Amino acid sequence: MNQWxxxxxxxxxxxxxxxxxxxxxxxxxxENATILYFxxxxxxxxxxxxxxxxxxxxxxxxxxxREYFVPVKIGSLTVVPPWKKDEGDIVINPARGFxxxxxxxxRLALGFVEKLLxxxxxINTLFDAGTGSGILAxxxxxxxxxxxxxxxxxxxxxxxxxxxxxxxNDMKDSITLSGEPIFKFEGxxxxxxxxxISSVLYFLSDDLKRLTSKWLILSGVLKAEDPVFMxxxxxxxxxxxxxxxxxxxxxxxLLKRREK
Numbered sequence: 246m247n248q249w250x251x252x253x254x255x256x257x258x259x260x261x262x263x264x265x266x267x268x269x270x271x272x273x274x275x276e277n278a279t280i281l282y283f284x285x286x287x288x289x290x291x292x293x294x295x296x297x298x299x300x301x302x303x304x305x306x307x308x309x310x311r312e313y314f315v316p317v318k319i320g321s322l323t324v325v326p327p328w329k330k331d332e333g334d335i336v337i338n339p340a341r342g343f344x345x346x347x348x349x350x351x352r353l354a355l356g357f358v359e360k361l362l363x364x365x366x367x368i369n370t371l372f373d374a375g376t377g378s379g380i381l382a383x384x385x386x387x388x389x390x391x392x393x394x395x396x397x398x399x400x401x402x403x404x405x406x407x408x409x410x411x412x413x414n415d416m417k418d419s420i421t422l423s424g425e426p427i428f429k430f431e432g433x434x435x436x437x438x439x440x441x442i443s444s445v446l447y448f449l450s451d452d453l454k455r456l457t458s459k460w461l462i463l464s465g466v467l468k469a470e471d472p473v474f475m476x477x478x479x480x481x482x483x484x485x486x487x488x489x490x491x492x493x494x495x496x497x498x499l500l501k502r503r504e505k
Contacts, residue, residue: 353497379407
């Protein structure tokens with residue numbers, strides 16, 4: 246039986262130090278706490294020794310998420326779990342923190358997606374790098390009828406969860422799911438989205454820029470990195486920063502390719 250570690254920290258506590266732990270799986274916000282999940286290993290236990298660690302398993306994972314996952318409204322959309330499917334617009338079956346809309350980085354990215362699709366009617370293709378639960382691609386397909394999205398992730402568990410969520414939202418005709426590495430994709434997309442921690446954004450920067458024909462949404466950046474983020478990504482020359490929004494310790498970026 247698969248098992249994981251779980252810890253709880255006060256909701257206003259910084260979480261960036263946990264993201265750097267090898268074995269970090271994801272997080273979820275409750276009313277007064279942030280719940281963090283990790284692989285069960287000796288090295289992870291050593292790094293979390295100052296915290297009260299709980300062990301959860303396949304058998305109780307679903308019930309754990311039922312306790313922590315409540316509907317969340319982002320813009321005009323409400324994200325709900327399957328057991329509350331009649332109460333929202335997007336159905337996400339929570340699985341080890343792949344993206345339920347509760348985390349700040351997902352909310353920042355989804356807010357930009359909605360704003361952009363209302364602003365630009367010529368967005369017809371989308372590339373979602375590191376799709377996780379598939380929530381951003383699903384939201385775009387809900388907001389823009391006829392959009393064709395390519396959602397990519399290198400985590401087999403995330404791909405399994407994304408496939409389930411795409412089915413729950415009847416979006417199989419709109420979203421193509423792939424486990425191929427990003428460098429293998431060619432062509433251009435009207436909108437490219439990447440909601441991934443900044444270290445991965447830096448690694449993927451050349452491919453993200455290469456795939457973007459017009460709009461680029463980046464989230465997962467710590468506010469402390471804001472002064473150097475654009476330069477480290479090599480964005481200044483090719484892209485114009487349209488808007489930067491922050492929530493707690495996180496920032497999201499909306500960028501547009503400069504006209505030649």
